[in-house]
Structures are given as C-alpha cells and as structure tokens.
Amino acid sequence: MIPVRPEFVPDASLSREEMERLQRDIADEAVFADDFAFDPEAVAAETRDPGQTALDGQTTLDDRTESGGQTELDGRTESGDSTRRVESPVVAGVDQAFVGDRAVSAIVVSQGGEVIERVHAVAPTEIPYIPGLLSFREGGAILAVFEELSVEPDLAVVDGSGRIHFRQAGIATHIGVTLDLPAVGVAKSLLCGRPRESLADPLPAGARVAIEADESVTAPEGTVIGHAYQSRQYPNPETRHVNPLYVSPGHRVSAETATDIVGRLCAGYKLPEPTRRADSYADEVKATVRDGS
Numbered sequence: 001m002i003p004v005r006p007e008f009v010p011d012a013s014l015s016r017e018e019m020e021r022l023q024r025d026i027a028d029e030a031v032f033a034d035d036f037a038f039d040p041e042a043v044a045a046e047t048r049d050p051g052q053t054a055l056d057g058q059t060t061l062d063d064r065t066e067s068g069g070q071t072e073l074d075g076r077t078e079s080g081d082s083t084r085r086v087e088s089p090v091v092a093g094v095d096q097a098f099v100g101d102r103a104v105s106a107i108v109v110s111q112g113g114e115v116i117e118r119v120h121a122v123a124p125t126e127i128p129y130i131p132g133l134l135s136f137r138e139g140g141a142i143l144a145v146f147e148e149l150s151v152e153p154d155l156a157v158v159d160g161s162g163r164i165h166f167r168q169a170g171i172a173t174h175i176g177v178t179l180d181l182p183a184v185g186v187a188k189s190l191l192c193g194r195p196r197e198s199l200a201d202p203l204p205a206g207a208r209v210a211i212e213a214d215e216s217v218t219a220p221e222g223t224v225i226g227h228a229y230q231s232r233q234y235p236n237p238e239t240r241h242v243n244p245l246y247v248s249p250g251h252r253v254s255a256e257t258a259t260d261i262v263g264r265l266c267a268g269y270k271l272p273e274p275t276r277r278a279d280s281y282a283d284e285v286k287a288t289v290r291d292g293s
Contacts, residue, residue, distance in 0.1 A: 001146040001147065001149055001152060001153075001179055001181070002146075002147060003143060003178045003179060004178070004179060004180040005029070005177060005178050005180065006178075008022065008025070008026055008029075008174065008177055008178040009139075009140075009143060009178060010135050010136045010139030010140055010143075010174065011136070012126035012127045012136050012137070012140070013126075014136070016130075016133070019133055019136050020132075020133075020167060023132075023135075023165075023167040023168075023169035023174070024167050024169070024218065026169040026173060026174055026177050026178075027167055027168035027169040027173065027218065029177050030163070030168065030169065030173050030176070030177050030250075030251050031251055031252045032163055032168075032249045032251075032253075032254060032255065033252075033253075033254050034252070034253060034254050034257050035182070035252040035253075036089075036154065036155065036182040036252055036253065037154070038088075038089035038154045038155070039089075040257055040260060040261055040264075041264075042087065042088045042089060043088065043089060043091065043155070043261050043264045043265060044088050044112050044113050044264060044265075045113050045264065045265045045266065045267035045272070045273040088111050088112035088113075089111070089153075089154035089155055090109060090110075090111045090116070090151060090152070090153045090154045090155070091109070091110055091111070091153060091154065091155050091156075091157060091265070091274050092107050092108070092109045092146075092149070092153035092155070092156045092157070092274065093107065093108045093109075093110070093156075093157050093272070093273070093274025093275045093276070093277055093278035094106070094107050094142060094145075094156055094157065094158045094159060094175070094274075094275065094278055095158075095159040095275050095278035095279040095281075095282050096138050096141065096142070096159065096282060097279075097282035097283055097285070097286040098125070098286075099122075099286055099289045099290050101124055101125050102122050102123065102124055102125065102289065103122070103123055103124070103125050103137070103138050103140075103141040104120060104121075104122050104141070104282050104285050104286050104289055105120060105121050105122075105123070105138070105141035105142045105144065105145040105282070106118070106119075106120045106145065106278045106279075106281040106282035106285060107119050107120070107145050107146065107148075107149065107278060108274065108277040108278045108281050109149065109151055109153055110273070110274060110277070113267075113273070115277065116151060117149065117150060117151050118281055119145055119148035119149055120145055120148070120281065120282070120285045121141055121144035121145035121147075121148060122141065122285075122289055123140050123141035123144050125137050125138070125141075126140075131191065132165065132166045132167070132191070134160060134161075134170070134171050135160075135169075135170070135171040135174035135175070138160075138171060139171065139174055139175060139178075142158075142171070142175055143175070143178065143179075146175075146179060153181065154182065155181075155182045155183070155184070155253075155261070156172070156175065156176065156179075156181050156182070156183040156184070156250070157183075157184050157186060157261075157262070157265065157272055157274040157275055158171060158172040158175060158176075158183055158184065158185050158186070158250060158275070159186060159187075159275045159278070159279065160172055160185050160186075160187055161173075161185045161187045161191050161226075161246065161248055162176070162183065162184060162185030162226065162248035162249050162250035162251075162258070163185075163219075163225040163226055163248040163249050163250070163255070164185065164187065164190065164191055164192065164193050164211055164225050164226040164246055164248040165191060165192065165217075165225075165248075166191070166192050166216055166217060166218070167217075167218050168217065168218055168219055168225065170185050170187075170191070170248070170250070171185065172184060172185030172248070172249075172250030172251070173185070173249075173250045173251055175250070176250035176251025176252065177251050180251070180252075181251065181252075182250075182251060182252040182253050183249075183250030183251045183252070183253065184247065184248075184249065184250055184253055184258040184261060184262060185226075185247070185248045185249075185250050185258075186245055186246070186247055186262055186271070186272060186275055187245070187246040187247075187248075188243070188245065188246070189246065190211065190228070190246050191246075192214070192216045192217055193211040193212060193213055193214060193216070193217055193225055193226070194211065194212050194213075194214040195209050195210070195211055195212075195228055196209055196210040196211070196212055196224075197209045199228055199244065202230075202233065202237035202238070202241035202242075203228070203230035203233065203244055204230060204233055204237075205230055205231070205232055205233040206230060206263070207229075207230045207244075208227040208228065208229045208230070208259050209227060209228040209244075210224045210226075210227055210255075211224070211225055211226045211227060211228060211246065211248070212224055212225065213225050224255050225248055225255065226246060226247055226248030226249070226255050226258070226259075227246075227247050227248075227255060227256075227258075227259045228244040228245070228246055228247075229244055229245050229246075229247045229259050229262060229263065230242070230244045230245075231244075231245055231262070231263070231266040231269075231270050231271070231272070232266065232268075232269065232270050242270055245262065245270070245271070247259045247262045
C-alpha cells in the first residue's frame, strides 16, 4: 500500500508547530464514523481451547487448529440461512520495536484468525519520543512496511492511540488517513481525555468506560473519543488485576465499533491478536537487526 494522501506523510524535519498544524489538518480529514465494506461481526481472532483460562498462559494460540479465512455468524445473515458463511475481513496488526536509533516496524496480517502474511521494515528514528508526536518518530517505518504488503487489508489495528490524542490525530489516525485505511488505535496508557467513570477500581472483563474530550483535546468537550476497555481480568482483581486498554477510532471507524472489534480480537490475552502477533514478530526481527543481519 502506498499513501493516498502523500501530503500527510510524517516529516521529522518539520518544526513542532508545523507538526501540530499538520495533525489538526489530519484530524479534519479523519472520519470517526463507520465507513467500511466489511461486517464488523465477521472479525475474528483464533478460537480458544475450551479448557484455557484467560490468563493462565499455559497454552498458546499458535498451537490451535485454525479455521481459515471465514467465520460463521451464528445464523445472523441476510438470508436467515444458519449455514451461510461470511468472509472475514483482512486485518493488519501493526507494532514497533527499537534498536538504538532505528525503528523496526512489523505487520502481521490475518483473516479469520489465520496468519496470511508477515512483513517488516527498518527505518531510522529522526526525532526523540515526544508525547503527542509519536507518528513523526515512527510513522515513516510504518508506512514503509505497508509498502511491503502483497495483500490489501480491510482494517489496521495499530499499537498506539487514534482519536484519544490532544489534536485527535494519534498514530492510528495519522496512518489511517494517509493510507485512507480503516484503522483502530489500541494503547496501553491514557494520553489525554477524561474517563466518564472512575478507573480507580479494577474493571470486570468486557467492561468499557467512555473517554471524553476535556480541555486538553481539540474536540468539543464531552465528545466520546474512545473507551477504556477491559479485555481480560483475573478472578480476584482485588489482589491481582489487569489494567484496561485504551481503544480509539483511527479512521473510518466509530468509537463504539472500534471497541467492539477489539473485543472480538482478544483471544485469551490482554492485547488483541493482531498487535500481539505483530509485537512478537517485531521482537523476532529486532534480534536479527541487533545481530547485524
């Protein structure tokens, strides 16, 4: 894939003011509503073994029988035919690793839980990490790895924020708009915004709490810009608990649908399968880069 909007390709030589202005322009072009051709209920991760517990870590999803590129929707079809199969969308998980001043960007593409392609790219990081400007540090490597794909994804799930961003243009939004690709951001910490309810106490598995725009975000105050989503939880969270993920729309996906999709992609682990696999692959590539290969 190559950029549809080359004017939005991250440029690390810009001043901070220019970067922030570009992010505002990207946010203006972003679509934070459902605008895609696939059925979100057809999104699927790998099927878990019946005996596996959510956090026991005793089995790996790669050991399981994969069902291929299609998934059944339990009879929820237009024709009412319970045997009809609906094609799963092609989902690209995107994550990064770092070796010195180089970024290793990895994409693992799957369909119906089956991995169909893995690609990577290595590019220099030209600026240090600056909160809110992550895409200018890592975006070049991510766009480079998208160019390596031989398949065209229907959806990208990116390790990082989308609309949960000071200027509503986190890395998932920046990449999504530049490629005009539906995208979802999944972050491990909250960059900005205000939870609608307190997150001081552990949430039960499956819970979601809206993240609203506050004075730190350019969206109108109170706008739902994403969710804190509890993908997994221990049986007794008072003694040991899992923190929520922060899910936000990147481009052409609504906040509610983005969280629904991430929920469908979590398969016994905290992280959704696309980014979990991409993270593992990035680490695999990182080892070869470190060794000088």
